Amino acid sequence: MDHHKLAERFSALTTAHIADACLRAGVPVRCAPAAVGPVTPGDRLCGRVLPARHAGSVDVFLEAFQRAEPGEVLVVDNGGRLDEACVGDLVVLEAAAAGVSGVVIWGLHRDTADIRAIGLPVFSLGAISTGPLRLDPLPQDALRAATVGELTVTAAELALGDDDGVLFVPADRAEDLLTLAEGIRDTERRQAERIRAGVSLREQVRFADYLARRRQTPALTFREHLRAIGGAIEE
Numbered sequence: 001m002d003h004h005k006l007a008e009r010f011s012a013l014t015t016a017h018i019a020d021a022c023l024r025a026g027v028p029v030r031c032a033p034a035a036v037g038p039v040t041p042g043d044r045l046c047g048r049v050l051p052a053r054h055a056g057s058v059d060v061f062l063e064a065f066q067r068a069e070p071g072e073v074l075v076v077d078n079g080g081r082l083d084e085a086c087v088g089d090l091v092v093l094e095a096a097a098a099g100v101s102g103v104v105i106w107g108l109h110r111d112t113a114d115i116r117a118i119g120l121p122v123f124s125l126g127a128i129s130t131g132p133l134r135l136d137p138l139p140q141d142a143l144r145a146a147t148v149g150e151l152t153v154t155a156a157e158l159a160l161g162d163d164d165g166v167l168f169v170p171a172d173r174a175e176d177l178l179t180l181a182e183g184i185r186d187t188e189r190r191q192a193e194r195i196r197a198g199v200s201l202r203e204q205v206r207f208a209d210y211l212a213r214r215r216q217t218p219a220l221t222f223r224e225h226l227r228a229i230g231g232a233i234e235e
Contacts, residue, residue, distance in 0.1 A: 001174045003047055003071030003101070006158070009178050010046045013185060015160050015167045021180035027173055030157075032104065032166035033080075033149040035125050039112060043121035045102030045161040047073040048171055049153050051146035054078040054086040054107070056135040060142050061091050067143070070099035073159040077146035078107025080125065084132045087122070089114035096120045104159055104166050106148040123161050205229065 010018075022029045038044075050072040052064040064074060074095055078086040087103060089111035095103055096118060105124035109115065112127050145154045148168075153159070157168045169177055191204055202208070210225040 001171070006174060006178075007046055007071070007101070009182070010160060011044070013178070013181050015162050015164045017181035017185045018160055018167055018169060018177055020184050021177045022167075022169060024180055024184070025173065025176060027170065027177065030151050030153075030168040032106070032123075032151070032168070033125075034165060036104065036106070036123050036148070036166055038161065038163065039109060039122045039124060039127075040116050041163060043102075043123075043161070045073055045104070045121040045123070045159065045166075047071045047101045047159060049146070049155055049157045049159050049168070050074045050100065051143060051154060052076055053139055053142040053146055054132075055138045055142065056132040057138075058091060060138060061087075062094070064143055065094060065098035065100065068098045068100055071101045072099075073161075074100050074103045075146045075148065075153055075159060076103065076105040076107060077148065078105065079147070080149070081107050082125065082128070084108065084130055084134075085110035085128050086132060087124070088131065089118065092118050092120050092122060102159070102161065104148065104161065106146070121161065123166055 019029050050064055050068055052060050052074060054060060054076055076087055085108045087105050087109045092103060092115050102121040108126055108128045109122060109124045110127055110129060110131065115122050145152050151168060153168050156171055158171050158174060160167045191201060194204055195201055205226060206229055210222060214220050
């Protein structure tokens with residue numbers, strides 16, 4: 001999917017909508033660890049993954065930018081280290097100049113005030129003053145895959161981020177997942193409007209009917225009931 005179209009459609013969605021769409025579509029829900037969040041609250045990012053495994057030097061990022069396509073998201077694998085920052089303001093500035101739409105770091109950043117001033121969305125585990133104090137051999141696959149928590153991500157995936165964190169989804173399923181997410185969003189909005197109008201969520205999802213049916217069929221799940229009536233509060 002074209003990046004501009006992706007960005008336009010995701011702008012009216014959340015990562016929660018996309019995660020629920022993954023559940024409905026049978027696509028594995030692949031979330032970065034909960035500690036990975038935006039440097040600036042409210043920031044959002046979306047784009048194809050541009051992976052880079054950090055080994056102590058900025059050169060791996062510069063090489064990644066050499067091959068970057070507009071709108072990609074730099075996903076930095078620094079092993080989740082909490083003793084050094086691997087991305088600072090110069091890398092973020094260069095990312096913006098290269099057309100990268102955001103940065104996700106499995107590790108720490110520094111130069112927080114400058115990064116916020118630059119305005120490019122950056123998600124990380126937090127900040128620390130020191131940069132790398134080591135220089136390790138660069139892995140041969142440093143630009144092919146990145147680890148984020150227990151996940152390994154590649155250019156075959158999209159990175160989507162907001163205040164709820166970062167989610168990775170297959171790029172070739174983007175159209176289906178966005179369409180499902182939009183339907184879930186619309187259903188949830190209608191449900192919220194009805195709650196505000198005085199119709200409880202229990203009434204809307206016919207919860208009393210569900211309890212009655214469950215007495216007859218103990219194996220019946222609430223999700224099955226929701227699917228039958230078109231609810232969307234869980235997926």
